[in-house]
Structure formats: structure tokens, C-alpha cells
Amino acid sequence: MPYRAWITIVLTFCSFAAGPATRPSPTTRPTTRPVVKDDRVRDGLVNGSGRFLVPADWEVASRADNGLAVGYRPPGGHHSVTMLITQQREAMPNTPAIRQQMIKAVLAWNDENLKARKVEILDPPKVEPDPMLMLRVHERFREGDATVDAVHLYRPLGLNLINVTVTATTDDPAEAKVLHDAGAKLLLSVTLGPPDKKILRPVVKKEE
DSSP: OOHHHHHHHHHHHHHHSSOOSSOOOOOOOOSSOOOOOSOEEEEEETTTTEEEEEETTOEEEEEOTTSSEEEEEOSSSSOEEEEEEEEOSSOOOOOHHHHHHHHHHHHHHHHHHHHHHTOEEEEEEEEOOOTTSSEEEEEEEEETTEEEEEEEEEEEETTEEEEEEEEEEOSOHHHHHHHHHHHHHHHHTOEEOSOOGGGOOOOOOOOO
């Protein structure tokens, strides 16, 4: 696929996974580290044909009408995790050349997005090594009174490009890392199979 086509795909992903649409609430440094439970449950996208394992205590916050995106609320704080699937006409090759194109596009888009939001950048978007993923981008910034520590994770699978964005609203890097690693584990658990809508977990409505 031509360079421009892959860049369009990447920027489409970025536009969905930019982070919280509303200003996060202030947080304070926790006295204990968060615990991500080992017990995980099945969930899915694309009518259940994309299956994965998610921590049982992560509530489903939203689902896209087209079945290609799902958002979660991990317990404790105002964190969020979003998974997106973009289906392609042909498999996206995980080659050094394509990876460099993705890096260039994702970093440029993230820089522009943060400038547009007029946040205080603490750590600008940067690539972190992760041999299990195609790309891992990490950034930290302050928005209002809250510190946002986010990673954008990418993995191709068959005809799908899968992205998980983890937004940890905390000023504690260790707390954020626990959630970031849980997001990577979520992404790596994705498998493909026949559609099965019974896999889909329901959206949990927050009480007013």
C-alpha cells in the first residue's frame, strides 16, 4: 500500500485516540500502587470476531455504533483505556519502513494535538522500545490541575490495525506504568475468530 494510504490510516487512528474529550479531574499522589487484577474476562469488537481479555474490574464506558471501538474505566481515579480496530483491504506489513512512516505520522500528529489543546507539556511524545508491538508512544502533560500520563500502542493483526490508548490521570509515574502495561497486555491478547455477539460486555451507565 502507498505511503500516503498508511499515513491516512494512522491519522484516523490518532483522531479517535487523542485522549479524554473533557478536562480530567485533579488527582493527588496515591498512598498505594494500583492493582490490576489477574482475573480477566472476554470482550470483543466487530460483533465478537475480534476477541481479547480485559481485567474484570474495568467497566465498559462506551462502544462505537460501528463496533470498531470500545472504552473502559479502570477503577481508582479518572483513568481511561480505549481500543480501536481499523479494518484494511490488505494486511499492514510490520516492516522497518512502514514503522518509520508510522512513527513520523504519530509523533507529528501528537505534537499538533497537544499544541491545539494548549496543555503544559511535561514529557513530549516519544517512542519507547517494545519488541512485542509495532509502536509505543508515551507522553505526559498537565491539563488544568491534572497530570495526564498516556501511551498509544499499535499492533497489526491480519487485516486489522489495532490501537490501545491508555490515559492515566495521575502524577505518579509508577501508577501510570501499571495501567500502561495492562493496556499492552490487553492489546497482545487480541485474537480473531467467528462473530459471537455474546462475548460483548455491556456498557455500564454511571449514576448521575
